[in-house]
Structures are given as C-alpha cells and as structure tokens.
Amino acid sequence: MERTFIAIKPDGVARGLVAKIIKRFEQRGYKLVALKMVKPSDAHLREHYADLAGKGFFNGLIEYMKSGPIVAMVWAGENACAGGRMLLGETNPQSSLPGSIRGDYSLTIGRNICHGSDSVESAEKEIALWFGKDEIC
Numbered sequence: 001m002e003r004t005f006i007a008i009k010p011d012g013v014a015r016g017l018v019a020k021i022i023k024r025f026e027q028r029g030y031k032l033v034a035l036k037m038v039k040p041s042d043a044h045l046r047e048h049y050a051d052l053a054g055k056g057f058f059n060g061l062i063e064y065m066k067s068g069p070i071v072a073m074v075w076a077g078e079n080a081c082a083g084g085r086m087l088l089g090e091t092n093p094q095s096s097l098p099g100s101i102r103g104d105y106s107l108t109i110g111r112n113i114c115h116g117s118d119s120v121e122s123a124e125k126e127i128a129l130w131f132g133k134d135e136i137c
C-alpha cells in the first residue's frame with residue numbers, strides 16, 4: 001500500500017486545525033498508520049528540507065518550522081502521495097482552490113499549514129527520517 005508523510009506545521013497546530021485536517025484524510029479513505037506531536041531539532045528540519053538549502057527563504061522556513069510543535073503523520077492508501085497533495089492544495093495558498101486545506105485555511109506561502117510528500121520516493125525517505133519502524137502500524 002502506498003504511503004505518504006503528512007505534517008501539520010506549527011501554524012496549523014496553533015490555529016487548532018489538527019482534527020479538521022485528519023478528518024479530510026479519513027473521509028477520503030486513507031488509513032492513518034503513524035502519528036505523533038514533535039518539536040524537531042534544527043538539524044532534523046535542515047535535513048528534511050535539504051533540497052531547498054540554496055533558497056533565499058530557507059532560514060525563514062526553518063525558523064517557521066521551529067516556531068511550535070508539529071503533528072507528523074503517515075497515511076496509507078491508493079495513490080496516497082498525489083492524492084494527499086490534492087487534499088492539501090498548491091504550495092502557494094493563493095493558487096489553491098477552495099475545498100483544499102490550504103485553499104480553505106491559508107493565504108500565504110510562508111504560512112501554508114501543512115506538508116505532504118511529493119513522490120513515493122520522497123515519502124519513504126521522509127517517513128524514515130521522522131519515524132522509527134516501531135512507531136508505524
């Protein structure tokens with residue numbers, strides 16, 4: 001079964017959107033196989049976003065991700081990576097349609113509430129970075 005890594009970023013947690021986001025994944029039919037609330041280290045977040053290290057917004061992104069607890073999850077189901085990103089909406093909430101999570105709850109790319117793996121390969125890498133094998137059901 002395909003798996004994806006989904007994170008509710010600090011703004012999503014602070015705004016009380018955890019249950020609403022989980023509900024959308026559950027009602028679509030994905031299965032929750034791992035979940036925890038974490039405050040990752042600077043090094044962990046730099047590894048998660050290693051591909052973006054050269055970007056001008058990189059340090060701001062790391063500070064944003066360190067600004068509060070994150071809810072980290074693994075969801076499983078058919079086409080979970082692409083389907084999960086469809087539920088989240090576009091990276092930039094301004095391009096996200098109403099009905100998607102970002103389209104309904106956010107306005108700016110620097111505070112876009114959630115993360116979802118962009119491919120099966122990156123999902124497996126991210127799942128291994130965020131969870132131990134014994135934390136996944």
Ligand code: ATP
Nearest residue numbers: 052057061090091109110111112114115116117118
């Ligand atoms: P995520 O990895 O969070 O799901 P993504 O894969 O859709 O996002 P990326 O291009 O990998 O998009 O960007 C990762 C994150 O970096 C974005 O979700 C957003 O929080 C932040 N980000 C991207 N572009 C910008 C920008 N121009 N200004 C500020 N933050 C940005």
